[in-house]
Amino acid sequence: MQIGGNRVVIGLVKRVHVRDEFFDAEKLRVRGDKLALIGRMAAPHWYCRTKDRFEMIRPA
Secondary structure, eight states, X not given: OEETTEEOOOOOXXXXXXXXXXXXXXXXXXXXXXXXXXXXXXXXXXXXXXXXXXXXXXXX
């Protein structure tokens, strides 16, 4: 999808290969808290870490 001067790619993940220590088999989820994940931001050389996480309960 073209949004202004940017593109967004939306897809469905069909398969993921991850070590057992990073996967919660009971909940069928990747354990992001065990990974040192980074994200690429919009600017050419900017990245962010996911260590600063918080929980915010949304109203029902």
